[in-house]
Amino acid sequence: QISEAEVALFSVSSYACQRRTTLDNHNSNLTDALSLLAENAELNNEDGRGVAFRRAAALMKALPTQVISMSQLRGLPCLGEHSLRVIKDVLENGVSSEVESTKQSKRYKALKILTGIFGVGAKTADRWIREGIYNLEQLRHSGQTLNRAQKSGLEHYDDLNEPVTKAEADAIGEIVQKAVDSVLTGSQVALTGGFRRGKLTGHDVDFLITHPEEGKEVGLMPKVVAWLESQKTTRNSYLESKDGPARPASNMDRFERCFSIFKLTKGKEQETASHKIWRAVRVDLVVSPISQFAFAVLGWTGSKLFERELRRWAGHEKNMSLSSHALFDNTQNKYLRATSEEEIFAYLGLEYIPPSERNA
Ligand code: CTP
Ligand code: MN
Ligand code: MN
Ligand code: MN
Numbered sequence: 082q083i084s085e086a087e088v089a090l091f092s093v094s095s096y097a098c099q100r101r102t103t104l105d106n107h108n109s110n111l112t113d114a115l116s117l118l119a120e121n122a123e124l125n126n127e128d129g130r131g132v133a134f135r136r137a138a139a140l141m142k143a144l145p146t147q148v149i150s151m152s153q154l155r156g157l158p159c160l161g162e163h164s165l166r167v168i169k170d171v172l173e174n175g176v177s178s179e180v181e182s183t184k185q186s187k188r189y190k191a192l193k194i195l196t197g198i199f200g201v202g203a204k205t206a207d208r209w210i211r212e213g214i215y216n217l218e219q220l221r222h223s224g225q226t227l228n229r230a231q232k233s234g235l236e237h238y239d240d241l242n243e244p245v246t247k248a249e250a251d252a253i254g255e256i257v258q259k260a261v262d263s264v265l266t267g268s269q270v271a272l273t274g275g276f277r278r279g280k281l282t283g284h285d286v287d288f289l290i291t292h293p294e295e296g297k298e299v300g301l302m303p304k305v306v307a308w309l310e311s312q313k314t315t316r317n318s319y320l321e322s323k324d325g326p327a328r329p330a331s332n333m334d335r336f337e338r339c340f341s342i343f344k345l346t347k348g349k350e351q352e353t354a355s356h357k358i359w360r361a362v363r364v365d366l367v368v369s370p371i372s373q374f375a376f377a378v379l380g381w382t383g384s385k386l387f388e389r390e391l392r393r394w395a396g397h398e399k400n401m402s403l404s405s406h407a408l409f410d411n412t413q414n415k416y417l418r419a420t421s422e423e424e425i426f427a428y429l430g431l432e433y434i435p436p437s438e439r440n441a
Contacts, residue, residue: 139159
């Protein structure tokens with residue numbers, strides 16, 4: 082038995098954007114449990130609960146050592162009653178009974194399988210479940226009408242649910258760079274998302290595209306997509322996109338974006354028993370004008386919780402509004418210009434946190 086005086090105590094900010102969260106997680110037993118409950122809440126459209134579990138998980142990720150006793154958590158922020166109960170269960174019993182029963186539940190399993198289809202969100206999955214559809218086999222025989230993206234998602238289900246490696250991300254990066262160079266010289270491509278944060282695998286590959294001359298980027302996305310589509314007969318080619326090339330973006334932000342599926346040729350060593358020489362990979366492309374580029378890079382690098390916390394900090398502590406386009410100071414009633422992420426952190430009165438430490 083370890084006495085209370087011997088256990089390490091932690092002092093941690095309640096804002097994830099004030100913490101340095103690397104991929105070196107000393108409490109994955111706890112964060113896995115909390116993340117699963119967060120995911121389950123999100124799949125059930127319980128956003129408040131989802132965020133609460135995400136924040137608790139992110140706090141545990143930021144701790145410098147493994148937690149072995151509940152007494153170490155005294156005074157820590159972000160840990161609600163429910164999260165503490167889950168943590169206690171894992172520390173005492175090795176697993177959380179709530180997590181185990183969630184994992185076994187018919188509804189959770191079905192939501193996981195169905196939302197694993199590109200183009201299918203929690204709402205669609207819920208509707209299908211209410212109609213008795215719990216798996217891909219039942220979906221295929223249900224006569225449900227699928228949109229283009231969903232059809233493609235179903236067709237490439239196994240590929241798209243297999244993690245993307247860094248090597249594959251780099252190969253995709255070369256294709257995107259080639260496409261961009263071909264349609265507009267001088268364009269720049271930046272890797273964003275999890276791979277920019279140093280993750281070794283991801284569920285997709287995220288890129289941000291811009292041009293050093295303001296305005297040149299207008300209409301770039303449809304051209305890039307058209308170029309990729311014209312490569313259909315070549316070894317590495319673009320396959321399918323969810324948002325039509327020039328479709329106005331959702332209300333999340335106003336960038337031209339394209340959530341797509343690429344066909345990536347496998348190296349000899351990765352060829353599978355099926356003798357398929359290519360695999361499908363999810364790729365997100367976003368175009369930003371150079372004047373907004375720093376905000377876009379910051380906004381698309383993630384993690385999702387880190388972004389959420391940056392916006393919460395800006396609003397609650399600084400009376401500013403941060404988006405992937407701009408930073409507005411409500412007190413001075415003006416936009417704050419920036420050409421680097423460092424400048425944005427400085428405006429926000431935050432110590433600069435590099436991408437590799439934004440893995441909240
Ligand atoms: N993002 C966004 N709008 C979306 C989807 C994603 O602004 N509709 C942003 C997220 O906030 C995040 C970044 O894009 O900052 C990357 O999101 P995503 O690819 O979903 O996650 P990753 O962190 O890259 O993790 P993964 O490896 O699973 O892809
Ligand atoms: Mn460490
Ligand atoms: Mn990603
Ligand atoms: Mn993405």
